[in-house]
Amino acid sequence: MGKYHGKATTVVKPKTAEEVSKIVKHCCERRIGIVPQGGNTGMVGGSVPIGNELILNLGSMSKVRSFDPVSGILIADAGCILQSLMDYVAPHNHIMPLDLGGKGSCQIGGNVSTNAGGLRLLRYGSLHGSVLGLEVVLPDGTILDQLTTLRKDNTGYDLKQLFIGAEGTLGVITGVSLLTPPSPQASNNVILALPSFDNVLPLFKTVKQQLSEILSAFEFIDRTAYDLAVKHGQGRGLHDDEIKGAECFVLVETSGGRREHDEQKLNDLLETLLTSDEPLINTGVLSQNPAQFSSLWALREGITEAVSKEGKAYKYDISVPLSTFKDVVDITREHLRSKGLLHEKGVKHVIGFGHVGDGNLHLNVVADAYTLEIQNALEPFIYELVASHKGSVSAEHGIGAMKTHALHYSKSGVSIEWMKKLKQLFDPHGIMNPGKVLEMP
Amino acid sequence: MGKYHGKATTVVKPKTAEEVSKIVKHCCERRIGIVPQGGNTGMVGGSVPIGNELILNLGSMSKVRSFDPVSGILIADAGCILQSLMDYVAPHNHIMPLDLGGKGSCQIGGNVSTNAGGLRLLRYGSLHGSVLGLEVVLPDGTILDQLTTLRKDNTGYDLKQLFIGAEGTLGVITGVSLLTPPSPQASNNVILALPSFDNVLPLFKTVKQQLSEILSAFEFIDRTAYDLAVKHGQGRGLHDDEIKGAECFVLVETSGGRREHDEQKLNDLLETLLTSDEPLINTGVLSQNPAQFSSLWALREGITEAVSKEGKAYKYDISVPLSTFKDVVDITREHLRSKGLLHEKGVKHVIGFGHVGDGNLHLNVVADAYTLEIQNALEPFIYELVASHKGSVSAEHGIGAMKTHALHYSKSGVSIEWMKKLKQLFDPHGIMNPGKVLEMP
16 A cells, blocks of 8 residues: 555564574664564555564465364465465365465565454454464574474463564564365356345354254445446456345355355245245355356455545444444445545545455445545544444454554553563563554554 | 362352452462462362462352343353253354353352363354453452453453463452353264274274364274273173274264255264275264264273262373374373383273363273372373473363472473463462462472
8 A cells, every 4th residue: 555664674584493593683682673564565564564673584484384184284485385285285185274475476474473364264263273283482582392293282372472463572573384175176156246234144144953964154345345346347247137135145155175065055045035935135146156156256345446446445343232233334434424525535435345254344445535624634534433332443454553552442451561570571671563553652 | 080179268159240350359468379260160170279268259240241142242240050051042143152961060269260161162263262352350459440341352461361261360250241152053973993003093084074064073992991880880882893903983963054965964074084096994883863973982081980889080181183082092001001000909990081082082991990009100201291292281171289290291481481471470379279370489
């Protein structure tokens, strides 16, 4: 988005944890700030220096250390690119437990440091569950080797968890051990048009019950987001006459062990939905082949591109209760209208879409241009709105440099105080990714 | 097992987090040790005082605070009994993400504090993934409220993770928020007899591929364990002539969304296995009704009772690589033989069984009586054996008071040093469950 520009003069690219250790020790003694950097694909400026910190780029640590095709346990250098790990485990009939838009550039160490979520979270859970072990270089240069391959190990405090999502502020992740699930044999999807947002929750309940363990995504798209995606040629939508009066859409994906079983479950679901006395949906289309499957996904994934073609976007990645998704979008739109900002030369659209299954709403405000007036109308308004629902101001993107000032909307004073104590304990000289997650002291 | 006897004079049973906070504050000011106690079902003495600590029993905090049947998110007081939570969510078509032998007494706060594993871990993952939030009273009496219901929240360090598995040494868990999965519609199981242990791993691979997302347990039982269970009337085994020469057994369970689909997958698996040119199994029996289903599980779950009828048991709950399960049992038996301890009046049996899917082996040494000679022959021998495989000396039971001296076999010096630093940070006066996890300073 062109928001962050670093001023670093020096980039180092170590090849081993021992080299990282030496660099960090050197910096620790001289109080030189360090920014650990993976694929540089973050959204909140977490891997960009604030001052003239040294950039410690992990890109040259890109070896798979081991993979066990029976247990599915993979040990990899932090600098391995996500896509290359997907390619590595695929011939062994395994997949990575996470999938992200940035998979072609992002690195597994960065994924873990930012606790990346993505499209597979509903099915395979968060990295706090699938990461089995880490190798971390602490801010004094010590190597903390917890690179275990054990699924079960109840021997004391689970230290590695602290580094998952710490955005490199407590140490540098140099190695990752994680559990990869077996590849599903078949994937299917269906797009559903709903007459009213009120039907989304009952629909989610029905879908969870009927699809059970094969449900792998349940994505919400509001009408405005859908129309924008179609307008900009993203994916193939439903027929115009079929979706008259549809207030929103849901994309359901299944991944399972046998195609014919999965298709039967999906067909039965569609029949239940369409023949019900009080149908929850207007219409639904099941993809019939890989091209249609991709086309339905393109609709959802293309929203981002459609938005960027339409104007400048203020993007909020929030967690709020499922039941409030529509309210949050509507209230934001009305707020902008009341400020006189909702017009062709100001804010053009306010849209919502996201992962219903995870309670994660992407709220995008599309404007003609970035202006301070809009920015001030949106913040802290949206953060306060999120806080009123006990939500999260950053569901998956993290805090980075961008949201340190907004941390208190999602974390209590006691929590922030303890975060500071932990930062002080691990990094007393404040050299590790300074100014990220927590404001500079 | 009658190993631990407390000497506490005082038990308090608070009803709210605020009451817990007041008690802890009082104890903190007067440097009185506290043992947080749940259902008292632990195996390693974690909930029994070492000296005359105050017992803080959570049993009177037993209310469900909220449950959302759409998202499956449950918030409960720490003192809720696991079985009662299972009963609570069942009518809403949800299950608890963990299941344990002690479910009739153990409490959810204790489950989280000990990072309990159990029978559903293979399918639903560890508590580090399914716990969404915690309310914890810290050792100075402060209430840390992180009782969020968000599946995704990337706003800073994930403090709650530190308390999962800390066995009450960093604070008292008073409330738990967790994600409950939808109930499976059908469960099936099958017992397989294998000619050789070498077939277990290829079998696991085949089973994972064919059953994919419906596989919910893959339990290993060695021949001696099987024979003991049958001898003591635990469950119904296979016919004697069918299992001649069988070296070990595997119990496979499936849980899925539709009975006929699951049965077809299981039948196809059995056919693949039995008609193969080089069959991995001698024979296999699929349960045909709920009674048979229970009977097959009784065989696996009855090993514990069979062992206790046979003699006194030294029980080791370890994680080692799947491929070494048999070696670990054999090497232990040979070691005891070489010490002249393997006979009717000494060690009668050395058996192995456990969760292959999790790499968790239960190694039981069944003796005529507990003796110091056997104890000294077993320890540190077994711990060293586990360490040589980079395993865990406590896969699911924890450290408690029993294994503090053995911690170093599974954790590096750096890890233990950092555990001590965290303990010092959270509990500088050492009042919280003293002598557990870490030895008294």
